[in-house]
Amino acid sequence: MTTGTNLWLGVSTRQMIQSKAGYRRRKLSNIFMLAITGLFTLLALIPLFWIIGYVIYKGGQYINLDFFIHLPRPLGITGGGVLNAIEGTLLLTILAGLFAVPPGILAAYYVSYKPNTLLGIVVRFGTDVLSGVPSIVIGLFCYALIVKNQGHYSALAGGIALAILMLPTIIRTTEEMIKLVPHSLREGSLALGSPEWKTALSVTLPAASQGIITGILLGIARASGETAPLLFTALGNDNYNVGKIIQAGIGNHQNIFTILGMIINQPVDSLPLTLWKYAQQPYPERINQSWAAALVLMILVLSLNILTRVWVQLRANRIHGK
């Protein structure tokens, strides 16, 4: 009995001594490690401010009106712009949206109501895995699928490549948003005798629409900054000018579908593609223009991101009655 008490006392004393010496050590290491996580956070954010600051500084010097309203001009001739790339970026983004949004929403609708069927699980998993496929591989895929069969590079192929990139984002966001719609809404509509498809189109999807739009905008922000999938699909085109194509089309009395076909059936440029090509050239003029392109691209992508998130936040605040 006494030995037991001694043993107990002994351990207790050792522990006390240990903890007296150890307490300070533990406290110090606690403060030290927590400070390190804060430092790492600052360290990780340095590139963000460095990049944004530098792009604004450099791009701001070289950006001007000519940049937005003229086609590229040969080196040495001032006043050239990247109108072709701006038009191309818009066109590619619109095409990508057209190809990605309807399938994405429909697939998300299926997945959100049948998440635990075999197909539902496989599709959810497949969507997540598809979002990890390198964008250059998707570019090559679209080359093999479309460009090779059509025999020429085109905005169409580029749009489809970007659509494949956007698809997982849209499916995932839409799925989450449909899940947030109260079941009572859908059940109420079904109980009134409205068929499933009509319930989906006039009750469920409209109720989730703001969230779905958020997802689409984020997908667009992502796709509009992509370069790799466009290298072998949209290729680039210094003389692309939608205005000229439409003028020529009207002049030749072609109908609207022929003109649209001409717009999407030829190679186009995009801002990231132009930036990449110019940055590799040894001419300061071109490099300056690529800084300006970087500025325009960053404003486009980051403001889409920020505005979407602010909008979501404001809505969330309103719903929660703040």
Added chain:
Amino acid sequence: MDKSPHSLTGRRPAPHWLAHLRLALHYGDRPWSALTIGMALLTILLMLSIGLLLWGDSSQARAAFGLSFLKPTSDASWNPVSGNFQAWPFIYGTLATSLMSLVLAVPISLGVAIFLAELCPTWLRMPLGWLFELLAAIPSVVYGLWGIFVFLPTVVEPMGNFLASTLGELPMLTLFFHGPMPASGSSLLAAGLVLSIMITPTIAAITRDVFLAVPLTQREASLALGATSWETIWKVLLPYGMSGILGAVILGLGRALGETMAVTMVVGNSIGGSLSLMRPGYTMSSIIANEFAEAVTVLHSQALIEIALVLFIMTLLLNILARLLVWRVGRGIPQEARA
């Protein structure tokens, strides 16, 4: 008295043709469900067809080179004129840059995730989260442009010279760290550093969500037993979320493997045969980006497609593994996990 439900509403019964229309519209459910199932199948179909198309379009290259295409060699040849292609330098470059970026990015993103999830005041959590999402949203080419003209001369080149003159002198490490560093700074080291900046938000965001998914009771129990905050984080939360964090790291690796534009702009694009990180190199994605549009011979473009196939399989396996790990924790995976 009409027995149709419409009599209950007090309205006149619907005309006959309208009832037929209603019936027809009701059958709209079949096309609708077929449509949704079809679109759901589309993603799976896309994955399969990417694999099949790359496999089919690289058949000649696979037949011509076999396994020697992928085998590690010290004197690999990549010669479009003689039609002799070996992919080892690119595989090495991709692996070296990605692993290097992981070594740098994992501790930092772990720190960021811990700070965001456990330490920072709630009002700061969201703005900081936004900043990291912006970091992930910056286009890859902008990273590349900034890399070439700002990051390489100011950070990478001095750092590379320092490493080459210290680690590069050690007997075992000289193979991987010997100089001379090119004056432009373009090297595997540069690519690894830029990649580590790019994948940090991905890993940090998923890891933060993993930490946030750990039940509060776990923290409270650990703190009540007398553990400090750091001990709670390191010995309770970290083991609890280990599979999710591992998944986050693998997703980051997948993104680093497939990243193209920024890497192509800073890696130097040279098949030197040197293993040193201080020397210019090449990666799988950058050889495709640089040469595919100009590949004239069938064998050349097929060799490039075979590289894409290898890249696809690598990222596919990594992603499946990572998603399985992260799915165990919960489906709160953000969308930044793309190359």
